Amino acid sequence: MRRVPDRLRRSDLTRTVDERGEVVAVDELDGGLVELSARLPLLAERTLPGQFAQLRCGPGPVPLLRRPFSVAWVAGDVCAFVFERVGEGTRRLAALHRGDPLDSLGPLGTGFTLPPAAGRVLIVAGGLGCAPFPLAACWARRSGREVTVLSGAATAARLYPPERYRRGDGGISVIEATDDGSRGHRGLVTDLVEAHLDASVVALWACGPNPMLATLAGAIGRADAALLPSVAEASLEAPMGCGFGTCLGCALPVDDGDGRRWALCCTEGPVMPITAVDWERLRELPPAHVA
Amino acid sequence: MRRVPDRLRRSDLTRTVDERGEVVAVDELDGGLVELSARLPLLAERTLPGQFAQLRCGPGPVPLLRRPFSVAWVAGDVCAFVFERVGEGTRRLAALHRGDPLDSLGPLGTGFTLPPAAGRVLIVAGGLGCAPFPLAACWARRSGREVTVLSGAATAARLYPPERYRRGDGGISVIEATDDGSRGHRGLVTDLVEAHLDASVVALWACGPNPMLATLAGAIGRADAALLPSVAEASLEAPMGCGFGTCLGCALPVDDGDGRRWALCCTEGPVMPITAVDWERLRELPPAHVA
Amino acid sequence: MSRELTLDPRVDLGRGLLLPNPVGVASGTFGYGFEFEHLVDIQRLGAIYTKGTTPLPRAGNAPPRVAETAAGMLNSIGLHNPGVEHVATAYAPRFAGWRVPVVVNVAAATVEEYVDCLRRLEIDGVAGIELNISCPNIANGLDFGRDAAAAGRLVQACRAATSRCLIVKLSPNVTDIGAVARAVEAAGADAVSAVNTYIGMKVNLGSGRPVLPGRGTGGLSGPAIKPLALAAVAAVRAAVSLPVVGVGGIAEPADALEFFVAGADAVQVGTANFTEPGAAIRVLDGVVAYAEAHRLGRLTELRAVPAPQPA
Amino acid sequence: MSRELTLDPRVDLGRGLLLPNPVGVASGTFGYGFEFEHLVDIQRLGAIYTKGTTPLPRAGNAPPRVAETAAGMLNSIGLHNPGVEHVATAYAPRFAGWRVPVVVNVAAATVEEYVDCLRRLEIDGVAGIELNISCPNIANGLDFGRDAAAAGRLVQACRAATSRCLIVKLSPNVTDIGAVARAVEAAGADAVSAVNTYIGMKVNLGSGRPVLPGRGTGGLSGPAIKPLALAAVAAVRAAVSLPVVGVGGIAEPADALEFFVAGADAVQVGTANFTEPGAAIRVLDGVVAYAEAHRLGRLTELRAVPAPQPA
Numbered sequence A, B: 001m002r003r004v005p006d007r008l009r010r011s012d013l014t015r016t017v018d019e020r021g022e023v024v025a026v027d028e029l030d031g032g033l034v035e036l037s038a039r040l041p042l043l044a045e046r047t048l049p050g051q052f053a054q055l056r057c058g059p060g061p062v063p064l065l066r067r068p069f070s071v072a073w074v075a076g077d078v079c080a081f082v083f084e085r086v087g088e089g090t091r092r093l094a095a096l097h098r099g100d101p102l103d104s105l106g107p108l109g110t111g112f113t114l115p116p117a118a119g120r121v122l123i124v125a126g127g128l129g130c131a132p133f134p135l136a137a138c139w140a141r142r143s144g145r146e147v148t149v150l151s152g153a154a155t156a157a158r159l160y161p162p163e164r165y166r167r168g169d170g171g172i173s174v175i176e177a178t179d180d181g182s183r184g185h186r187g188l189v190t191d192l193v194e195a196h197l198d199a200s201v202v203a204l205w206a207c208g209p210n211p212m213l214a215t216l217a218g219a220i221g222r223a224d225a226a227l228l229p230s231v232a233e234a235s236l237e238a239p240m241g242c243g244f245g246t247c248l249g250c251a252l253p254v255d256d257g258d259g260r261r262w263a264l265c266c267t268e269g270p271v272m273p274i275t276a277v278d279w280e281r282l283r284e285l286p287p288a289h290v291a
Numbered sequence C, D: 001m002s003r004e005l006t007l008d009p010r011v012d013l014g015r016g017l018l019l020p021n022p023v024g025v026a027s028g029t030f031g032y033g034f035e036f037e038h039l040v041d042i043q044r045l046g047a048i049y050t051k052g053t054t055p056l057p058r059a060g061n062a063p064p065r066v067a068e069t070a071a072g073m074l075n076s077i078g079l080h081n082p083g084v085e086h087v088a089t090a091y092a093p094r095f096a097g098w099r100v101p102v103v104v105n106v107a108a109a110t111v112e113e114y115v116d117c118l119r120r121l122e123i124d125g126v127a128g129i130e131l132n133i134s135c136p137n138i139a140n141g142l143d144f145g146r147d148a149a150a151a152g153r154l155v156q157a158c159r160a161a162t163s164r165c166l167i168v169k170l171s172p173n174v175t176d177i178g179a180v181a182r183a184v185e186a187a188g189a190d191a192v193s194a195v196n197t198y199i200g201m202k203v204n205l206g207s208g209r210p211v212l213p214g215r216g217t218g219g220l221s222g223p224a225i226k227p228l229a230l231a232a233v234a235a236v237r238a239a240v241s242l243p244v245v246g247v248g249g250i251a252e253p254a255d256a257l258e259f260f261v262a263g264a265d266a267v268q269v270g271t272a273n274f275t276e277p278g279a280a281i282r283v284l285d286g287v288v289a290y291a292e293a294h295r296l297g298r299l300t301e302l303r304a305v306p307a308p309q310p311a
């Protein structure tokens, strides 16, 4: 049986830089999504798809810690981030104005892997899991791959706009699902995977809520070995103190070549082989989020 | 000997209200002065000259405490405050934009007293001590008094603009002094007092650095009894926790009818009979300001 | 769908002190209530815990008395108060006409002085006593609060001196707050409140000295200490079965709810009163709304007692 | 006007450990220095205090391990570290090539384990030992730090086991930090560092439980604790004559200067490293600039020892 690799990689901190950028725009998309773009030349030059930056969300000690955000897309020396107002940090980022300073520490973390083989890249994005994929899809296209994005959200308004995924590239096809059926398939985005996971797929990249990713991991586990892509990766989240492997705060349960252990989301992730994550243990952990 | 009254008064908290206003303008004056005006109908209606408001300087818990500011002037339902960027609170106020919310708790504290007798009001303002006087001068004029403002600052740029004192009223005359002689008298504003403290003066109102006020208190103490105005008041400062007499944080040394004791700047002041303040003890206290 | 109110908001602190609701205002942050009468409807509060009251009037410490820190404030008020006699004669009769229970916070230097104060407060208008054994801003102010045996002896004497509900306010500046709580429980306290302020310092680089006078320290309060106060309340909850009044950094309804999870039976809003006179009422309304939305009968249903902390 | 440099930035912590300057980075906030090598010029630091190192490798606690609070953060890392053997064999040789002194922070459960670790670290590259007797995130992690007698016995045994400069890191979660400082001074410590984190809690209302695992508590660090750490340093300064390394909430040069006024000989920058990898270097530059502007020969000239606190 062909197995997808489950060895975790480590991020390359030699490319990370603490950079003061300048806000270019804060776009309100539908459904509460915000797209923040900022002139961050070094991040723009160095970031790889799936990597993230630690953004400072205000001048004072509240919020104290930076917040991690995937680099959503890069255009020239501008980088964009997509998020929702969920707490103080995202509220403050959304309240920035053109010309305000924005501190970014990045790029950080592992990115997605593109195997050498020609073929299709299948992207599965749930909710805000859309964030890394405009950049990742565009990179796959530039590398000559076909790209299919399975894009899911609770409602039509909360779907990341397909034209923003494509960024003008017709080779990126977007297929949608909503929980309430207000656009595309009514149901979970994972319902769509089986139909699209055929032998042409060389890489599966996913980002979204843990239950979505766990379902996907299960599907990969059960899938016909002949259909398995050589790369099946998920981007995960954990509360972060630093983002570069020092605070040891962002532990996630994995079971890779080194056995069951805690891996650091910020340096051994956020992108991990989907089968390396110990989804069962992750489900049993108390929630990190404070509601 | 005619003595100026030195009994402290108490502020009237029944008129105080916690009000959410809206910023109308943030004007940069010369020399780093900022004039912030906001629609605060209740404060505008209720405030008396010399009273102050506690302004919230940001949404989060940093800065934690509100900051006290004299009401500089009132026009319709708009109140203005004049200040300099000295720390986090004033920096955040100066960064507000038209339309932003502004929380005010006020009016607070005692105001200046206008004795019934006809005559002239002599105002002595040093540095940011200018803040309460556009409103106070205008009130004295509306009450039919002549007004002379002795206005001092370190440099010409840091003088509060005389036309803003007058607010179109020619009956308010402004005489200036600067430490460096860049405008008006070269020297301290208190140098000008003797020449203007004649028998026509019914009230002396002062606000500025403690050494200036102490000099003035000394001059009042030594002055010819026949020249003493029936009101001689100074507006003081103290670090404030609340602004309405509850935290007991804003103690100032006084020696009034009740003997030497601590008075609360927020409810027995900020405007106090200048001779009631224990200027000697005040000088010996450690500085409240953190530099 | 009809929606009935499920919540019984009352909190029984013992010995006849039944708070109408669990959200009170902390000692030293609400005076004796009078300053707030015109600003908020103080009669809706669960309780007013008064400024620390001493046997004789106290003029308080020299200024500066307050200083701001990151998400917190330091104070060194030095128990500036009019003394127990004035409180008994001038204030208590007014308290007697209020719906809100007034708990008089008492501080003194010796057991005898505490006892005398408590005897003087056996009068109408005094709904309960909060024994401040933990004020960091007067000489020896912490001796009782930082020594479990001494605290026990003090509480025993006070218990004999008062028929009122006796709430002992614990100092957090100790190695084992649970041990002090156990000692005052054994000595006859009806309830404990936790916590008083944390000993802190701020330096004025201009003068090269601490900002606050005297030995330069003051008591830290505000949002900065909330996580510490929550841990202290959890430790007290694990140590005793008395009602626990939680206090420290509460500014929002969610903050108060955290204290109920940590084990509090009631809470006090402190420093937040300074920046928002209506804070406690807003916290109360938010807590009640949450309880109703979650169909709670009592707020103590939120409790998730953590394992006792090692001593 | 010619301007000579007046400042001698070096700090002698004793037993041969001469720090090139007073600004180091705190244990657990800088790993073993490697993550920062590419982000900042770590060789300019006064010292690197390593992550707490234990006899055997430790996987650390289950997540969530960090949670933010007002101007602070809670952590419950659980001494996730590769163990002393790995540090001795893989890391120490690299430290030996560095200009910056590396002080290995050591934590263990028993006196014997501490002693074994210290013996293993009598090697090149280890410039000193910081004895962590105050980690709040492992069972019994606080027993030594919260009991002056136990701390004294531990330090006595460690003193015999190491020729290195022995810095004892004090817990602030005690009634009398000065008493613990005196005990470790008497037992032969060369210096003390103050403080470790404060025990705190945060509640997740969604789950109805504390955010952090286990008993639900973690260690509070960051700007929120700066006033508390300053008071603790002042208390330690008043209690002992050893060099004191101040730590707690330092993010700006002015913060570090406050610690020198309170009595510190050197400082550590902790949590600020997470949000600004260059924080400690910026603090160093600012402190030196201030000292030069004020023509100080030594930073200890800033000291304004407050009166000792009552026990």
Ligand SMILES: Cc1cc2nc3c(=O)[nH]c(=O)nc-3n(C[C@H](O)[C@H](O)[C@H](O)COP(=O)(O)OP(=O)(O)OC[C@H]3O[C@@H](n4cnc5c(N)ncnc54)[C@H](O)[C@@H]3O)c2cc1C
Pocket (backbone or CB within 6 Å): A052, A063, A067, A068, A069, A070, A071, A081, A082, A083, A084, A085, A086, A087, A088, A089, A090, A091, A109, A128, A131, A132, A236, A237, A238, A239, A240, A265, A270, A289, A290, A291
């Ligand atoms: C590697 C990485 C990349 C990320 N990329 C993105 C992105 O591109 N777009 C985006 O919207 N979000 C992203 N997140 C999540 C994002 O970091 C959080 O939403 C953000 O930190 C919230 O900050 P806040 O101050 O607004 O909320 P807080 O006040 O910190 O928390 C409020 C709410 O935010 C949520 N939250 C807080 N921290 C996290 C976290 N680490 N992970 C998940 N949820 C959290 C919880 O639901 C909580 O109730 C990423 C997280 C990681 C670890």
Ligand SMILES: Cc1cc2nc3c(=O)[nH]c(=O)nc-3n(C[C@H](O)[C@H](O)[C@H](O)COP(=O)(O)OP(=O)(O)OC[C@H]3O[C@@H](n4cnc5c(N)ncnc54)[C@H](O)[C@@H]3O)c2cc1C
Pocket (backbone or CB within 6 Å): B052, B063, B067, B068, B069, B070, B071, B081, B082, B083, B084, B085, B086, B087, B088, B089, B090, B091, B109, B128, B131, B132, B236, B237, B238, B239, B240, B265, B270, B289, B290, B291
């Ligand atoms: C009744 C009253 C009325 C006032 N009216 C005005 C006014 O109209 N215009 C104005 O510019 N200022 C006024 N002040 C002073 C003003 O409140 C302070 O400048 C302000 O609180 C500084 O806040 P910050 O956060 O910017 O500075 P902080 O960060 O709090 O402190 C920075 C600097 O501000 C100064 N400062 C802080 N608090 C005070 C204080 N209470 N008094 C004096 N200086 C202080 C110190 O020099 C310190 O170095 C008034 C003060 C009082 C008590």
Ligand SMILES: Cc1cc2nc3c(=O)[nH]c(=O)nc-3n(C[C@H](O)[C@H](O)[C@H](O)COP(=O)(O)O)c2cc1C
Pocket (backbone or CB within 6 Å): B241, B247, C026, C027, C028, C029, C050, C051, C052, C053, C075, C077, C079, C105, C132, C135, C169, C195, C196, C197, C220, C221, C222, C223, C225, C247, C248, C249, C250, C268, C269, C270, C271, C272
């Ligand atoms: C200015 C001030 C004065 C205080 N005075 C007293 C007091 O007299 N007696 C007392 O028991 N606690 C006193 N406290 C402590 C508070 O009651 C409360 O325990 C503490 O501030 C923590 O709560 P908070 O963070 O909500 O303010 C005082 C607190 C402040 C800020």
Ligand SMILES: Cc1cc2nc3c(=O)[nH]c(=O)nc-3n(C[C@H](O)[C@H](O)[C@H](O)COP(=O)(O)O)c2cc1C
Pocket (backbone or CB within 6 Å): A241, A247, D026, D027, D028, D029, D050, D051, D052, D053, D075, D077, D079, D105, D132, D135, D169, D195, D196, D197, D220, D221, D222, D223, D225, D247, D248, D249, D250, D268, D269, D270, D271, D272
């Ligand atoms: C994530 C984290 C891990 C820590 N780990 C250790 C440790 O292993 N050993 C130790 O002695 N202190 C440890 N500390 C405490 C710090 O060294 C420091 O004493 C404390 O954080 C206060 O300083 P700060 O406010 O500048 O962070 C840790 C602190 C944090 C935030």
Ligand code: FES
Pocket (backbone or CB within 6 Å): A239, A240, A241, A242, A243, A244, A245, A246, A247, A248, A249, A250, A264, A265, A266, A267
């Ligand atoms: S976020 Fe600090 S180690 Fe991962």
Ligand code: FES
Pocket (backbone or CB within 6 Å): B239, B240, B241, B242, B243, B244, B245, B246, B247, B248, B249, B250, B264, B265, B266, B267
């Ligand atoms: S500022 Fe609180 S009493 Fe005056």
